[in-house]
């Protein structure tokens with residue numbers, strides 16, 4: 001039986017402290033996540049599993065919204081040459097720095113406070129990775145971070161660079177595929193899994209109403225609600241027109 005304190009922490013914002021063991025392929029991670037840093041969910045775990053299978057040998061990688069750094073560890077172990085990791089504040093970046101050091105990541109890493117795709121760097125990247133905010137995006141238009149990611153990816157990627165990200169079926173996968181197509185990207189699905197709803201979905205009546213109107217946004221099996229989590233890799237064209 002969970003204690004009242006645990007229930008209180010688990011309700012709402014998904015920013016409660018936790019020590020978490022996660023396995024990506026052969027990599028066992030022991031993550032420390034303090035209060036205020038996003039507690040990894042099945043979305044992030046699915047993305048990490050896919051990243052662990054990729055060959056990122058010699059690639060330069062930007063991760064937007066690194067949180068506790070779980071993907072950055074997987075990216076480094078998949079051979080990346082260097083990484084830039086962004087977050088909304090220094091405290092979260094400090095937590096990522098702590099988890100990377102704990103896992104002996106020794107490739108060059110730059111930690112930057114940045115507002116989503118507004119990353120102040122002259123560098124263009126081979127790969128941009130992210131688990132974008134959606135259910136808890138804090139925006140009236142919940143897809144804000146997904147849409148801006150797709151529209152701005154060309155400003156962050158080298159010509160022919162790749163955007164790798166995870167999204168829920170509740171965020172309207174066909175809409176995402178259509179937008180990537182509009183940007184001239186070639187998109188592959190790298191992995192798809194079903195995951196049961198997080199408790200905080202049910203606590204947000206507006207969210208439940210919104211996702212009910214997304215075609216194939218979720219399904220119910222034996223009374224349990226499931227979303228489908230998809231990792232996409234979109235290869236952007238060599239140049240923007242004009």
Ligand SMILES: C[S@@+](CC[C@H](N)C(=O)[O-])C[C@H]1O[C@@H](n2cnc3c(N)ncnc32)[C@H](O)[C@@H]1O
Nearest residue numbers: 038040044065066067087088114115116131133
């Ligand atoms: C869904 S969480 C993913 C965190 C981590 N990558 C994971 O999978 O556990 C989204 C992350 O984006 C960060 N974030 C939110 N708004 C942001 C913004 N405007 N710019 C950069 N990061 C932002 C949040 O702090 C959060 O850590």
